[in-house]
Amino acid sequence: MVERLASGRHHLSREEVTAHQKQRLFKALATVMTANGYSSTTVDDVIKEAKVSRATFYQHFDSKQDLFVAGYARMQRHVIDDILTVPEVGTPMQRFAAMLERYLGFIALDPATARLYLVEVYAAGPDAMRRRIELQQEFVAGVVEIFGARSDSDRFACEALVAGISTLVTHALSTGDADAVTGLYKPVLDYTDRVIGRAPVTDA
CATH class of the missing domain: 1.10.10.60 (Homeodomain-like)
Structure with missing residues (x-):
């Protein structure tokens, strides 16, 4: 408080x-x-x-929007700093699992505030949307690094994965139930293992 x-x-x-x-x-x-x-x-x-x-x-x-964007940037920094400090040892899937667990855990810690910034951002104007895109791209960069994605198709797979996670989390937040957010961990991990974890890494 x-x-x-x-x-x-x-x-x-x-x-x-x-x-x-x-x-x-x-x-x-x-x-x-x-x-x-x-x-x-x-x-x-x-x-x-x-x-x-x-x-x-x-x-x-300067305005309500200025406050909102500053608040979003503040949350963004907390999220990124947390999820990108994953261990540098282990398999790519183990490292991704640690990143995903931290991300979902952070969101579930305060679903109301997370919902505010992940849902209301669509009404907050272009500056707020740019912040959302930046957050998503930093998440993508972390996934790309973990899986060693080099080709355009590999990087696209990572980007599609993060976009899917974002959509699923936003939907789960609409219920206001933290368990719905953390409940995404296993199905997202299983999906990632099938789509990216077992796929051969290709050169550009």
Whole structure:
């Protein structure tokens, strides 16, 4: 839970105060937008939930979309940093299994917030969509590296796999059930083993 700073003197630096205010705004955005959706959420809704002034909001963000994109980038960095730190030992399938488990586990940890950024992103404009594509491409790059994909067809198989995982996760999030997300692990792993894991790697 993100608590409001007490009024008056405190011992936090300017940077710490800024970080705390932004964290409260991100938390408020997730709370309000989960209930109302992107289109029906206003800046007033967010600042009321975050208990900050309008001046404080615009000190950090230009608009609701700016806040959303910043929040998406924040989540993106957490996801990518986590899933790409897979062990460098083991078979490609073992390494992919570790990546998939971390990704699904991260999403299942907070399904409401994950749903906000993976579903509402479609209503948040081109900047947000670019962020989603960047996230997906970083995921693709990790899968390409794990399987040593070199040819165009191998790389396409990795890209199609990640796109499929994204679609399945988004659908599972629509139920709001974390178990539906983690339940994708075995079927996705089995599918990957059949389509990519056992396929010979070809040269470009």
